[in-house]
Amino acid sequence: MRTESLNSTFAALADPTRRAILARLASGERSVLELAEPFDMSLPAVSKHLKVLERASLISRGRDAQWRPCRLDARPLKDVAEWVEHYKKFWTESFERLDVYLREIQKKEKRHGRKRKRH
């Protein structure tokens, strides 16, 4: 079940508009109209994105038929954080290797620089 929910969480996050909607909801609940405002998008298009976020349990909607405010539900993001955490040592190693490589290049360039000055 966690596999399935990770599938839908990652799929929901693959769209920049949906990530922007989550970022806006981080500052408090919003109506669909308020959410649509900063995007050059039709209301049905925004509603579609909201449905994807709702199915992924990343937002919940109020029950008031008139207003139905959207609210951030960050709990599925905890699974994302836990999943990605397993790979931390790998990106740390990659950046360390890059760092060693760049320092090697700098050293070589300094040595060449000194040689050039001597000549």
Added chain:
Amino acid sequence: MRTESLNSTFAALADPTRRAILARLASGERSVLELAEPFDMSLPAVSKHLKVLERASLISRGRDAQWRPCRLDARPLKDVAEWVEHYKKFWTESFERLDVYLREIQKKEKRHGRKRKRH
């Protein structure tokens, strides 16, 4: 540019086979044949997944035309970790609220239990 790379990273991670491939590569580089082995999948299907992972820069492939081993590249996952970190306080709050709610329910049940015993 980071937005675009987050799009392709999240899209690549939305598939359980692709996440399983990354998990296998965490223990070292593998050929396509070795990666295909645990999945009930054709080689072309596995190759398709590898292409998605490669385009998302989550794996790199060796240059040996015969073998072309796949290697994990976890660096894009650092961006995912940083992105998700912004929401940490929200899921912590959610779970705390759930915890308070569950404790309230337990208290109520205990009180009811005591009342029932008294009658």
